[in-house]
Amino acid sequence: MNHSEESRGPKQTSVSFHFITPMPYILLKGVGYELITSHDYIWDGRNRTGDHCVLQFTLNGCGEIETGGKRYSLKPGDAFLADIPGDHIYRLPSDSTKWEVLYFELSHLALHLLHEWIDINGYIFRIEQGSQLERLLWGTYREAIEDSYYDMYQCSRAAYSLAMALASHLVALASSIPLPRFVERCKAFIEGNLHQSIGLQDMAEFSGCSKYHLTREFESRLGISPGRYLTRMRLERAATLLLEPVNLTLEQVAEQSGFSNANYFGKVFRKYTGMAPGEFRKEGDLYQIRRVIRSGQ
Structure with missing residues (x-):
């Protein structure tokens, strides 16, 4: 000391x-x-x-x-x-x-x-x-x-x-100070549909408000846009799947976390984390990668 x-x-x-x-x-x-x-x-x-x-x-x-x-x-x-x-x-x-x-x-x-x-x-x-x-x-x-x-x-x-x-x-x-109901609905919709092809229009329709209002209030309350929140949650899900003992293929990880294909998933994962999915699978530090993802918003 x-x-x-x-x-x-x-x-x-x-x-x-x-x-x-x-x-x-x-x-x-x-x-x-x-x-x-x-x-x-x-x-x-x-x-x-x-x-x-x-x-x-x-x-x-x-x-x-x-x-x-x-x-x-x-x-x-x-x-x-x-x-x-x-x-x-x-x-x-x-x-x-x-x-x-x-x-x-x-x-x-x-x-x-x-x-x-x-x-x-x-x-x-x-x-x-x-x-x-x-x-x-x-x-x-x-x-x-x-x-x-x-x-x-x-x-x-x-x-x-x-x-x-x-x-x-x-x-x-x-x-x-609870979140507005439509923001809560949007969060729940995102977290329940990470594997689906969803966009801001889908989020707004489910939440019951306009895209502009949803984006403004979501970012004001949570400090991140709905689209970036979706990407962050998908990356965190993918990171968890990469460490599962069943050793899923990159195509399976991409599909289950909402990315269109393994190539696109790899590009996004590297952009946000600085490493390829395969590198992360060897490192295996889930907390560290979540911290990197969240700090990048």
Whole structure:
């Protein structure tokens, strides 16, 4: 474990953890508090290397995150989850004098646990003052800087507690702000017809609204268009089929996941994942490929 205390603004306290484990545990990889006052504070996820995700929670002041071509202001109580590397930039904006934050670095497995609820709520969400989750964040931070996580298992315990509390929080948020019924119908239609030749017109007719309205609301709520969501779900289904012990042919995988033929399937799979289906079948890392697919939207 590395413990450092330095000054980028008036105050910064951070702790990083380095444990080597053969098991795929969710681990807490770093914890920190920072009061940011310099406009040189810019983190561009596209240029970063790493194997973790960041949960950053605004305590005071105002920050900014840019993702998917849009900018979002981050005020007290706002939090975001960012995959590293990933398509985002977060910074102290020019019209803000300070940004006070707590941040937590978790291994990528945490996103795998949370992805269903992130799809509904998005990567930016609220954590209310005095909530159970906020108390857990402060408790985890205090334990970390007091060197309470002295081995891999203590570190993993803290990470799972944080990830599970976050999942519960996101479930509650999703329940309090349900998706419009036609968006839910569209999602269900896509997920139930991945092997069929369907398009935006079919989705709109099943959902009971126009193509324009469906696309606008679907993307607004889920951060991805219906067409891209269909492609993503097909690729994830194909990745799962590639790893099945029955060793399906590429033609069978393509047919069962909704691609017109193996050649087209191979081109799309390589475009989104950077590898051919056969290469992936040898690698066999389903979580990693899902992360790549989802980060590419």
